[in-house]
Amino acid sequence: MRDIEAIIEHVKQSCKTNGQQFTAKRLLILRALVHADKALSAYELVDYCKVHFDQHVQAMSVYRVLDFLEQQHLAHKLQVSNKYILCDHILCEHEHGIPQFLICSKCDKISEQTINPTIIQDLQSHAKQEGFTVVTPQLEINCVCDECADTEEPNTNTNTNTNTNTNTNKR
Secondary structure, three states: OOOHHHHHHHHHHHHHHOOOOOOHHHHHHHHHHHHHOOOEOHHHHHHHHHHHHOOOOOHHHHHHHHHHHHHOOOEEEEOOOOEEEEOOOOOOOOOOOOEEEEEEOOOOOEEEEEOOHHHHHHHHHHHHHOOOOOOOOOEEEEEOOHHHHHHOOOOOOOOOOOOOOOOOOOO
16 A cells, blocks of 8 residues: 555645645545555545545546646546556656556456667657557557466366267258
């Protein structure tokens, strides 16, 4: 579990430095993202706040807060799932770079990595050769984490015959 109070204090200071307000709704959504420790959609955040904090917040307010957190580089939007996750580098003072997300398709565990800038340059170059311009270079890669891979049962079916026709009518 992350240090919620350290994250909140960091975000408060960041907002103050940038001349932004850290409102009660921003605090609530930030707490929910930290507490949940997983990616959540705006509507899942509405439910999460209701269940875990006994707070009702409108979906439109959640979207505005998520936009703010994203603009401040405090959260990321996962494009494929339309969910949001707290930035793993939220307490770091360094430039965050372009994120790559490894997403377990079994348990939804997410690992945020920073993509090497030369890889981004190569992607942009290849896209340009094909007549495209990279707009959002964030990568989301579906994977299976080690924990899920270790718990999967090996395929014990040794029968390679896939013919399932059982029609035994004879003429």
